[in-house]
Amino acid sequence: MELEKILFKLLSLKGASSLYQPLYGFTISEPQLNQDVSLNAKSFEAMVMRNMTAKIEKFNNRFELIKNFIPVNSNCLDYGCNIGYNAFLISEIEGVSVTGVDKDKKTIPIAELLLEYNSLENINFVRDDCSKYLEWKEDGFYDCIICLLVGHHILNAFSRNLPQSYSELDSISDESKKCLKLFFDLISILKKKSKRFIIQLRLGVNGKHFTEKKMDYSSYKDDFFIDYLNDYFSFSNIIRVPATPYSYASPHPLYIFDS
Numbered sequence: 335m336e337l338e339k340i341l342f343k344l345l346s347l348k349g350a351s352s353l354y355q356p357l358y359g360f361t362i363s364e365p366q367l368n369q370d371v372s373l374n375a376k377s378f379e380a381m382v383m384r385n386m387t388a389k390i391e392k393f394n395n396r397f398e399l400i401k402n403f404i405p406v407n408s409n410c411l412d413y414g415c416n417i418g419y420n421a422f423l424i425s426e427i428e429g430v431s432v433t434g435v436d437k438d439k440k441t442i443p444i445a446e447l448l449l450e451y452n453s454l455e456n457i458n459f460v461r462d463d464c465s466k467y468l469e470w471k472e473d474g475f476y477d478c479i480i481c482l483l484v485g486h487h488i489l490n491a492f493s494r495n496l497p498q499s500y501s502e503l504d505s506i507s508d509e510s511k512k513c514l515k516l517f518f519d520l521i522s523i524l525k526k527k528s529k530r531f532i533i534q535l536r537l538g539v540n541g542k543h544f545t546e547k548k549m550d551y552s553s554y555k556d557d558f559f560i561d562y563l564n565d566y567f568s569f570s571n572i573i574r575v576p577a578t579p580y581s582y583a584s585p586h587p588l589y590i591f592d593s
């Protein structure tokens with residue numbers, strides 16, 4: 335698999351300049367880029383370099399927080415895998431097999447190219463809506479599902495004014511109610527289809543996403559919401575793993591739910 339082919343594929347991605355994840359298995363140095371690729375678009379090089387260097391450490395830091403919760407010899411699913419970086423990291427765990435699913439048709443071909451490039455056999459990628467995939471696939475039961483920074487897109491309006499008590503919950507807007515229902519549908523399928531799932535959300539940030547520069551932990555209160563989820567779903571165990579500002583892509587905690 336030539337580097338050039340992957341890079342051109344990347345170029346065809348809409349919004350490639352904000353490519354979300356690093357490319358697994360790639361360590362590209364600038365001289366190498368100049369030599370190997372007949373592209374002289376400086377901005378493109380800069381994008382790839384940014385992608386390679388700045389993000390790898392942060393993604394790896396975040397993965398360090400969850401990797402001990404992923405059992406060895408397990409069957410895992412990465413819900414919303416993007417171009418597969420976390421799925422590839424999971425595949426390094428002993429005896430694990432991983433399926434990465436993403437609904438974005440532009441990300442899965444890249445993940446597949448990277449899979450070929452890295453010659454791994456314990457991963458496969460599927461383009462689909464994850465909920466549908468889990469619902470319809472008869473053998474779709476997993477030891478562990480990771481669902482990182484996906485659920486907050488569903489919670490949206492609800493998350494903007496995250497209730498802090500049952501009385502606040504009673505007076506949420508109709509739009510928030512709809513978001514909450516969709517989110518519960520997601521949790522319900524994760525619970526039904528896995529022994530354990532690990533989620534990272536971006537909750538209670540006063541309507542704004544965190545940026546590293548403008549971190550305001552005081553506006554971030556998720557405790558009530560997690561208790562509420564537990565009241566509703568009765569998990570056998572929940573572990574909260576605090577993230578750090580240095581664990582991409584947000585300083586929000588990770589939650590490990592045992593069904």
Ligand SMILES: C[S@@+](CC[C@H](N)C(=O)[O-])C[C@H]1O[C@@H](n2cnc3c(N)ncnc32)[C@H](O)[C@@H]1O
Nearest residue numbers: 414415416435436437438462463464482483484
């Ligand atoms: C913010 S990115 C997070 C990527 C990755 N989980 C991470 O944290 O590094 C969200 C990804 O989830 C995907 N996604 C969102 N909803 C999805 C769904 N219902 N089924 C499959 N993929 C989904 C998007 O296409 C996107 O690639």
